[in-house]
Amino acid sequence: MNNIFTNAMARNTIYGSVLVILLFFVLTFGTVRTLPERVHHENITPQVVLGKAVWEQNHCVGCHTLLGEGSYYAPELGNVYQRIKHQTNETHAGPFIKAWIEIMPTDAPMRRQMPNFNLSKTELNALLAFLKWFSEINAANWPPNIEG
Amino acid sequence: MLYSSQAVAKPYFIAAIALFVGQILFGLIIGLQYVVGDFLFPILPFNVARMVHTHLLIVWLLLGFMGAAYFIVPEEADKELHSPKLAILLFWVFLIMVVLTLLGYLLVSYATLANLTGNRFWPTMGREYLEQPTISKLVLLIVAIGFVYNIGMTIFQGRKTVINLVLLTGLIGLAVLFLFAFYNPDNVVLGKYYRWWTIHLWFECVWLLIMAALLAFVLMKITGVARELIDKWLYVITAAVLMTGILGTGHHYYWIGTPEYWQWWGSIFSAIEPIPFFVLTVFAFTMVNIRCCEHPNKAATLWALGTAVVAFLGAGVLGFLQALAPINYYTHGTQITSAHAHLAFFGAYAMVVLTMISYAMPMLRGRAAANSHRSQVLEKWSFWLMTVSMTFIALLITTAGTLQVYWQRFVAEPLPFMAVQEKLVVFYWMREVAGLIFLIGLVVYVISFFVGGEDKGETSAGVN
Amino acid sequence: MDQVVQKPAEIPGYTLAITAESLYLLNLLAIPGLAFLILLWLFFKYENSSPLLGACHLRQTFSASIWAGVLLLLVNGVIFAVGGYQTPYTWVIAVLYFTICHTTLVLLGLLGLAKAIAGQSFHYPLIGPTC
Numbered sequence A: 001m002n003n004i005f006t007n008a009m010a011r012n013t014i015y016g017s018v019l020v021i022l023l024f025f026v027l028t029f030g031t032v033r034t035l036p037e038r039v040h041h042e043n044i045t046p047q048v049v050l051g052k053a054v055w056e057q058n059h060c061v062g063c064h065t066l067l068g069e070g071s072y073y074a075p076e077l078g079n080v081y082q083r084i085k086h087q088t089n090e091t092h093a094g095p096f097i098k099a100w101i102e103i104m105p106t107d108a109p110m111r112r113q114m115p116n117f118n119l120s121k122t123e124l125n126a127l128l129a130f131l132k133w134f135s136e137i138n139a140a141n142w143p144p145n146i147e148g
Numbered sequence B: 001m002l003y004s005s006q007a008v009a010k011p012y013f014i015a016a017i018a019l020f021v022g023q024i025l026f027g028l029i030i031g032l033q034y035v036v037g038d039f040l041f042p043i044l045p046f047n048v049a050r051m052v053h054t055h056l057l058i059v060w061l062l063l064g065f066m067g068a069a070y071f072i073v074p075e076e077a078d079k080e081l082h083s084p085k086l087a088i089l090l091f092w093v094f095l096i097m098v099v100l101t102l103l104g105y106l107l108v109s110y111a112t113l114a115n116l117t118g119n120r121f122w123p124t125m126g127r128e129y130l131e132q133p134t135i136s137k138l139v140l141l142i143v144a145i146g147f148v149y150n151i152g153m154t155i156f157q158g159r160k161t162v163i164n165l166v167l168l169t170g171l172i173g174l175a176v177l178f179l180f181a182f183y184n185p186d187n188v189v190l191g192k193y194y195r196w197w198t199i200h201l202w203f204e205c206v207w208l209l210i211m212a213a214l215l216a217f218v219l220m221k222i223t224g225v226a227r228e229l230i231d232k233w234l235y236v237i238t239a240a241v242l243m244t245g246i247l248g249t250g251h252h253y254y255w256i257g258t259p260e261y262w263q264w265w266g267s268i269f270s271a272i273e274p275i276p277f278f279v280l281t282v283f284a285f286t287m288v289n290i291r292c293c294e295h296p297n298k299a300a301t302l303w304a305l306g307t308a309v310v311a312f313l314g315a316g317v318l319g320f321l322q323a324l325a326p327i328n329y330y331t332h333g334t335q336i337t338s339a340h341a342h343l344a345f346f347g348a349y350a351m352v353v354l355t356m357i358s359y360a361m362p363m364l365r366g367r368a369a370a371n372s373h374r375s376q377v378l379e380k381w382s383f384w385l386m387t388v389s390m391t392f393i394a395l396l397i398t399t400a401g402t403l404q405v406y407w408q409r410f411v412a413e414p415l416p417f418m419a420v421q422e423k424l425v426v427f428y429w430m431r432e433v434a435g436l437i438f439l440i441g442l443v444v445y446v447i448s449f450f451v452g453g454e455d456k457g458e459t460s461a462g463v464n
Numbered sequence C: 001m002d003q004v005v006q007k008p009a010e011i012p013g014y015t016l017a018i019t020a021e022s023l024y025l026l027n028l029l030a031i032p033g034l035a036f037l038i039l040l041w042l043f044f045k046y047e048n049s050s051p052l053l054g055a056c057h058l059r060q061t062f063s064a065s066i067w068a069g070v071l072l073l074l075v076n077g078v079i080f081a082v083g084g085y086q087t088p089y090t091w092v093i094a095v096l097y098f099t100i101c102h103t104t105l106v107l108l109g110l111l112g113l114a115k116a117i118a119g120q121s122f123h124y125p126l127i128g129p130t131c
């Protein structure tokens, strides 16, 4: 065994990773090219960008997931706009989400709590625009159902 | 210990253990908040405590890696560290950054912290694992660069062993890949895409190289097996890690808005991602099987073997369990993910740092090659308490996750998230109990440092 | 380190031992069935005619492979036959059982392989014959 598989040969196996890295770059190139279409880049308005900042600066991802990434303490928010729309209707979904965020926390004993972030009207509208834009991303049919 | 400059590792190890204790305390808090939802609310909301839990995890592991490198590199390079002063300076810079960041998390709201640290000028905050204010990230980057410089110069001027080179590759990769943490485009999906170049490529590529090098070093020292043989295994592990782990990143690109072809590439490469963990396990046990001598530090041997096995369980098994696209479609972002994250992190990284500490600390404290028998007995107890309880945590959370997937995603009439969580309370309570046992194990571990008695053995075994 | 230890690779039956353990693992991980058939063939061909080390690993892995089949396929079949596909608890038990059982078997195989590479014999606890 030792003579068949020498240290030099063992070392040379590492060069195989060059191929892998090249392939990774090719696939990345393909991804970056198709993303604008998949995320509807034209819909990323300044309001959506502001909404993203509100999202990040209030650390929503510390309790929620966004397309499955984040924390598993509270509901998925990538499709929350669709979910609320499903529960209410097109005209009520937006106001419902904003009202929800404003009336937090529930203060229901023992129940998991979401803090109140004291967001301004502009910030709330931006957050909503962000969530709405996000819910239209083509995520390969994920989540499996409306509950996230 | 062959070189006096290796002593700079000591403060790193001590700080690492202290922060580890903090991490577990916050883990228990969020574990309780899972079932008692208003516990400590609104003083310490879940997101803040969770952020402290993962932040402490990352930084104590980084401290452990840095300490380990400062211990190993001079010995392997056969010369004193390039600059011990720089190492100590960077230690304090890093620690102060960590503590200030923690205070920022705990004392003001996250939005205030973002505001105070000028996040609007260069927004990098608010993403998982990358919650640190931009300034903290910059300090971390500077420390990483200074550290790699120090280590690199030592290796450059000294003996270039395979262990040193693999370690250095991993450390350079760590610093370079961290650059992606500073990129946060308006297109959230693109941001998610590159976030994994830091997170996944850290955990499943460059950190693994670091881990393999640390393990190889400790195994070589405690088994006395010839260096050439260790090198050969290390080459194979390195190749396996790079060839599987890099494209394995694809398993995070299934459902975040990236093209469907990732479902193929991610699944294929994830399917072979357990290979490095197989090799690592066989490596560790083979080396112990063919050892030439009996090293007195039995605890370090136990940690080393344990690292290989638990890393295999957590990463190789629980990672693979959810890595194929058709399965991940249902399990993505559930408790099953959490179970894998816990066991993999504990097995691969927490345990390898503890292995290194176990091996190096007796010498750093001026003892002989190993602690006294009594101290080692305690250390072994802590090993079993922590390892077994963490395995139980993983199993309990996997169970909770399977049920969560079933009710929330699999059945024809799925239940809402919160309704499902209420059904899983019993598993979360049991996780909390297992977590308490973990804490006991950790306390026993800390106590083992304060147990005296007769030291054991010569300072160096083997001939490498 | 000038001890007079025999190099593992020079022990008779070394390659056969490693082959047997590898096939056991391949049967569990990559090519179930096929790897077992090869192991079966090796077993009948070499079991009585090979050096101690090889024969031991061969017997161990052969027996352990059969047990693995029983434990994984049969028991899981029974779990679903009794529980049905419709209740979540069947899935929980099946997933947990399969993961734990399969992982344990693989882990034993890794230990066996590490022994084989070291030129030592290995006994699968409970599911391996004595040898």
Ligand code: HEM
Pocket: A070, A071, A072, A073, B024, B027, B028, B030, B031, B034, B050, B053, B054, B057, B337, B338, B341, B342, B345, B346, B350, B431, B432, B434, B435, B436, B438, B439
């Ligand atoms: C011992 C008691 C522990 C408890 C009770 C605990 C509990 C938790 C909880 C509740 C979460 C949040 C999950 C969520 O997002 O909803 C979490 C996250 C996490 N913990 Fe722990 N933890 C413990 C120990 C550890 C240890 C020892 C490690 C690693 C060495 C660790 C690593 C992590 C990681 C990496 C995450 C992020 C998980 C993810 O994003 O999937 N934890 N922990």
Ligand code: HEM
Pocket: A068, A069, A070, B128, B203, B204, B251, B252, B270, B271, B273, B274, B311, B314, B315, B316, B319, B320, B321, B322, B323, B324, B328, B331, B332, B333, B334, B337, B340, B341, B344, B345, B348, B349
């Ligand atoms: C030491 C090695 C590893 C560590 C420390 C690790 C850690 C983690 C962590 C922390 C996450 C959660 C990420 C998040 O918060 O979203 C994760 C997710 C994941 N890991 Fe690993 N991992 C390791 C190895 C592996 C391996 C070898 C595989 C595959 C064979 C794997 C497959 C996955 C998959 C598929 C996910 C995504 C789960 C989801 O869809 O939510 N991991 N890993």
Ligand SMILES: [Fe+2]
Pocket: B200, B204, B248, B249, B251, B252
């Ligand atoms: Fe990954």
